[in-house]
Amino acid sequence: MEKEYSNISLKKEWTAPVTKRKKKKLNREWVLAALLLLPVLIFIGVFAFYPAFYAVYLSFFQSKFLVFNRTFVGLQNYLELLTGKGFWLPLYKTLFFTFFSVVLQFGLGLLMALLLRRELKLNAILRAMIIIPWILSPVVIAVIFQFLYIPDQTGLLNYLLMSLGILSEPVAWLGVESAMEMVILANLWFGMPFSMVMLLAGIQSINDDVYEAATIDGANKWQELIHITLPLLKPTILVTLIWISASTLNEFDLVYALTGGGPLESTNLLGIHMYNTAFKFGAFEQGSAIAVLMFVINLGLSIFYLKLLKTKEE
Numbered sequence: 001m002e003k004e005y006s007n008i009s010l011k012k013e014w015t016a017p018v019t020k021r022k023k024k025k026l027n028r029e030w031v032l033a034a035l036l037l038l039p040v041l042i043f044i045g046v047f048a049f050y051p052a053f054y055a056v057y058l059s060f061f062q063s064k065f066l067v068f069n070r071t072f073v074g075l076q077n078y079l080e081l082l083t084g085k086g087f088w089l090p091l092y093k094t095l096f097f098t099f100f101s102v103v104l105q106f107g108l109g110l111l112m113a114l115l116l117r118r119e120l121k122l123n124a125i126l127r128a129m130i131i132i133p134w135i136l137s138p139v140v141i142a143v144i145f146q147f148l149y150i151p152d153q154t155g156l157l158n159y160l161l162m163s164l165g166i167l168s169e170p171v172a173w174l175g176v177e178s179a180m181e182m183v184i185l186a187n188l189w190f191g192m193p194f195s196m197v198m199l200l201a202g203i204q205s206i207n208d209d210v211y212e213a214a215t216i217d218g219a220n221k222w223q224e225l226i227h228i229t230l231p232l233l234k235p236t237i238l239v240t241l242i243w244i245s246a247s248t249l250n251e252f253d254l255v256y257a258l259t260g261g262g263p264l265e266s267t268n269l270l271g272i273h274m275y276n277t278a279f280k281f282g283a284f285e286q287g288s289a290i291a292v293l294m295f296v297i298n299l300g301l302s303i304f305y306l307k308l309l310k311t312k313e314e
Helices: 002-058 076-083 088-115 121-135 138-148 156-163 179-204 208-216 221-232 234-249 253-258 270-280 284-308
Strands: none
Touching: 002 284, 076 284, 088 179, 088 234, 088 270, 121 179, 138 156, 138 179, 138 253, 179 234, 179 253, 208 221, 221 234, 234 284, 253 270, 270 284
16 A cells, blocks of 8 residues: 555656646747737738728718818718718629629639549649639739720720621720620639639549449439539538628729729729728718728628528538
């Protein structure tokens, strides 16, 4: 018995210093991790969180000149926006632009992901070519499509269609009647590769054994897509839809560089309307209110997608 008690006491004496060393090592690792993350957190705080919170703060004030001599007005900026006519047309244009852009980007991205899922040399080359628009700047995309949409015979699109006999005379593609559709087309070419990359990664993560079992059970390709691929892709679909919806709803640079919101405000999206309100007319408070409303719309879309794609297990 004495030997047993002595062994227990020796174990306690040995284990106590070991646990203390582990705790000290763990604390040092946490401190090191915090120090390494600190510059990134400061950067995000200064350039992301601070402007966002300041925009919310600013939306409750008004000033006569720029942001000087501000007076607290509560929800007056929001009421003026929601009761005025200047907000609803850009909102309608934005929702129209977002709906068709997201549907086309996601649908075409899914189709390309299904076609390029196999590990073939040709597929690897095609993937690289399809991704090229995504790595370009939106302004560069706008310049490319400006050359395509030149409204005379020197425009590439007019030249090709007239050469094929589809058109008899040049078309002003960025005119009032067709500007929005042409902007959606440019945004589709720019944003579709992201959907393709995300969905392709999700498809390739699905185990081939699942498809083999379905084939043995007599399932065809359409049944595999509906009952296997899409259900297992739900997390990837959720992330993809939230990302492309938010980026499309907040679109500014591509559309502004391509049309400037015209002609006759036919492509005047909320992002452009916010920019003009804040920086052209000097109404920073109302511009901030527009930005907050855009955030609320994005939040609502994200919640809608979460509810729509919620699985039975959840």
